[in-house]
Amino acid sequence: MLYALLMLWHERARYAAGVLAVTFSAVLIALQVGLLLGLFKITSIPIDYTSADIWIGSTAVPSVDLGKPIPKNFVSRLAGLPGVSMPEMYIANFANFTKPTGGTELCFVLGSLLDPEAAGALTLLTPEQRDALTMPYAIIVDESDVKRLGLDTDRSQKPKINGKEVTVVGTVRGLKSLAAPWVFCSLYTARQLLGPLLPPDHVTYLLARCESPQRAREVVAYLRERYADDMTAYTAEEFSFGSRWYWLTRTKAGLAIGYAAFLGLIVGMVITAQTLYSATVANAREFAILLALGVPRWRLALLVVTQAFWIGVIGIALAYPVCLGLKYLALQFATDVDLRWQILAGTATLTIGMALLAGLFALRSVQQIEPMSLLR
Amino acid sequence: MDHEQGWPKVTATGIKQLSIKTTTLGMVSGMGNGTKTAVLRGVRLVKTYGDGDSRRVVLHECTLELYPGQVVLLMGPSGSGKSTLLAILSGLLEPDEGQVLVDDEGQLRDLWQMAPAERDRYRRRHTGFVFQGYNLLPALTARQQLEIVLHWCGDYRDSRRRVDELLERLGLQQLQGKKPAQLSGGEKQRIAIARALVKNPAFVFADEPTSALDWENGQRVMELLRLAAHERQAAVLVVSHDQRLLPYVDVHYHLEDGYLEERGLPA
Ligand SMILES: Nc1ncnc2c1ncn2[C@@H]1O[C@H](COP(=O)(O)OP(=O)(O)O)[C@@H](O)[C@H]1O
Numbered sequence: 284m285l286y287a288l289l290m291l292w293h294e295r296a297r298y299a300a301g302v303l304a305v306t307f308s309a310v311l312i313a314l315q316v317g318l319l320l321g322l323f324k325i326t327s328i329p330i331d332y333t334s335a336d337i338w339i340g341s342t343a344v345p346s347v348d349l350g351k352p353i354p355k356n357f358v359s360r361l362a363g364l365p366g367v368s369m370p371e372m373y374i375a376n377f378a379n380f381t382k383p384t385g386g387t388e389l390c391f392v393l394g395s396l397l398d399p400e401a402a403g404a405l406t407l408l409t410p411e412q413r414d415a416l417t418m419p420y421a422i423i424v425d426e427s428d429v430k431r432l433g434l435d436t437d438r439s440q441k442p443k444i445n446g447k448e449v450t451v452v453g454t455v456r457g458l459k460s461l462a463a464p465w466v467f468c469s470l471y472t473a474r475q476l477l478g479p480l481l482p483p484d485h486v487t488y489l490l491a492r493c494e495s496p497q498r499a500r501e502v503v504a505y506l507r508e509r510y511a512d513d514m515t516a517y518t519a520e521e522f523s524f525g526s527r528w529y530w531l532t533r534t535k536a537g538l539a540i541g542y543a544a545f546l547g548l549i550v551g552m553v554i555t556a557q558t559l560y561s562a563t564v565a566n567a568r569e570f571a572i573l574l575a576l577g578v579p580r581w582r583l584a585l586l587v588v589t590q591a592f593w594i595g596v597i598g599i600a601l602a603y604p605v606c607l608g609l610k611y612l613a614l615q616f617a618t619d620v621d622l623r624w625q626i627l628a629g630t631a632t633l634t635i636g637m638a639l640l641a642g643l644f645a646l647r648s649v650q651q652i653e654p655m656s657l658l659r
Numbered sequence: 660m661d662h663e664q665g666w667p668k669v670t671a672t673g674i675k676q677l678s679i680k681t682t683t684l685g686m687v688s689g690m691g692n693g694t695k696t697a698v699l700r701g702v703r704l705v706k707t708y709g710d711g712d713s714r715r716v717v718l719h720e721c722t723l724e725l726y727p728g729q730v731v732l733l734m735g736p737s738g739s740g741k742s743t744l745l746a747i748l749s750g751l752l753e754p755d756e757g758q759v760l761v762d763d764e765g766q767l768r769d770l771w772q773m774a775p776a777e778r779d780r781y782r783r784r785h786t787g788f789v790f791q792g793y794n795l796l797p798a799l800t801a802r803q804q805l806e807i808v809l810h811w812c813g814d815y816r817d818s819r820r821r822v823d824e825l826l827e828r829l830g831l832q833q834l835q836g837k838k839p840a841q842l843s844g845g846e847k848q849r850i851a852i853a854r855a856l857v858k859n860p861a862f863v864f865a866d867e868p869t870s871a872l873d874w875e876n877g878q879r880v881m882e883l884l885r886l887a888a889h890e891r892q893a894a895v896l897v898v899s900h901d902q903r904l905l906p907y908v909d910v911h912y913h914l915e916d917g918y919l920e921e922r923g924l925p926a
């Protein structure tokens with residue numbers, strides 16, 4: 284361990300190539316995942332702009348837009364749990380939007396209670412908008428979807444959702460959508476719009492608030508264990524991350540970063556292996572005499588692998604501030620890079636694993652060391 | 660068995676008659692009782708290189724012994740096979756024929772009949788090496804060059820103190836914190852000798868240890884090798900083509916055209 288570090292430090296110029304290769308790979312991976320996860324925040328917006336701490340939905344729902352109806356009476360399952368608010372109902376389902384100008388779009392209807400304490404009400408709403416939404420068939424959309432939904436032109440015709448006329452009572456900023464525009468409305472309106480798509484006495488989610496994040500985790504763990512058969516529970520954080528991760532991995536985007544990260548790893552590994560290899564070969568005579576003196580060959584192998592490990596660790600240590608710097612830079616361009624600790628930890632694990640693998644490849648150099656070479 | 664028939668008389672300085680009674684090669688010199696037992700005996704060693712037309716016999720049935728407390732000088736022209744013989748005796752290169760008999764924990768054994776792992780273990784315990792190039796690790800201080808050998812041979816016990824004592828005895832303690840780049844050639848070679856001695860080996864094999872040094876430093880190196888033999892009872896084999904080393908050694912062999920013969924020493 285000590286000798287490995289001494290040798291690394293002594294030949295830092297030589298090992299720098301390996302360290303930088305690791306840093307490069309790590310930055311590439313962390314930033315790509317972070318960037319895409321940042322972009323895929325779009326998929327978890329309904330969760331992120333509500334104030335619920337706990338989401339309860341159908342079994343193993345992977346993403347917020349894929350919840351299946353659950354019976355309302357699951358509410359009773361939360362009754363009496365200390366530290367948890369009275370759960371409220373939430374409806375989330377795809378629907379067909381008919382533009383005033385004709386033509387249709389797929390939209391995603393979100394229906395929630397609207398009173399000021401409601402956990403499911405969009406936090407983006409003004410009090411006036413909440414009031415307006417209590418009117419039957421009143422909806423709100425994001426301003427970025429106005430054009431797409433054909434709401435910018437003809438005001439004389441009303442848009443329809445699933446064939447029922449709706450009134451757009453306002454727009455918000457931040458309810459951005461990827462595929463289907465989000466349409467926010469009251470629980471009542473949502474039920475009317477979805478009609479037979481939602482069986483009576485069913486909702487899509489049950490939302491609750493908790494006295495603390497810690498309590499939320501406990502409650503969720505309890506519910507998951509207790510009712511594993513017909514429902515699932517998430518903390519808002521988990522569900523949000525899960526939704527993003529789901530879409531990230533399900534779409535080509537996930538594949539693309541997987542591929543880019545893989546390339547980055549390969550490049551990093553080749554350079555690291557090459558660095559270790561040439562460093563060992565450069566010291567071949569010094570190592571050869573150690574072998575002659577009876578040092579077992581595995582000591583040299585361990586040295587190389589240990590050096591690989593440290594190259595990985597140092598590379599990661601350098602990558603970390605670089606990632607943060609780039610994240611800050613991206614923010615200047617209104618782009619969010621999500622660098623949560625899971626991403627950083629995952630990147631660290633991957634790149635250190637890569638460095639160790641490079642060390643294993645470089646072991647060839649140790650095999651070539653021959654005490655007899657000293658006599659020539 | 661061949662080796663039971665007795666050891667040839669050796670006319671080296673200070674050694675009158677060799678004990679030939681046992682089949683074991685006593686590792687410890689019989690200090691005070693006037694007899695010494697060889698710790699290593701190369702018997703009719705043959706080595707050829709190449710095949711067919713390029714086939715060349717480098718060693719013709721070479722036989723020699725190493726004794727504790729003795730410095731043996733092996734001389735001969737360049738290319739005569741000195742390094743080859745050293746490699747065979749020290750367990751680095753397998754001979755085509757012949758034996759290298761050693762005392763392994765009271766048992767007489769042929770080094771080249773041992774399993775490779777056993778031979779490695781034997782080398783780890785008993786042999787030290789010095790080469791013409793000093794081969795010190797550039798990243799390590801003089802002291803660490805010694806410690807790494809002990810540590811990597813799995814010998815951590817008292818390593819600090821043992822290294823201290825050795826450096827002090829060899830007069831090298833003032834070099835202990837220096838890295839190779841800060842040392843002169845002579846200093847490097849002296850540290851390399853200290854490294855060879857740190858395990859307190861029964862043998863020290865030195866291949867051209869003075870060839871890269873000026874005569875003054877060469878003398879110092881020879882002094883250390885003598886100290887290893889005379890004070891620490893190592894059997895030291897020095898390979899060189901430098902006549903000036905003769906006054907420093909106890910036995911002198913000459914190798915030429917594949918034939919080894921013992922020669923006299925200057926009075
Ligand atoms: N691996 C080898 N293959 C073929 N020939 C060798 C090999 N090693 C040494 N030789 C030859 O054997 C002879 C003796 O070599 P060496 O023992 O190194 O001599 P010395 O140390 O006396 O200079 C030389 O002619 C050398 O070219």
Ligand SMILES: [Mg+2]
Pocket residue numbers: 658741742743866
């Ligand atoms: Mg030679």
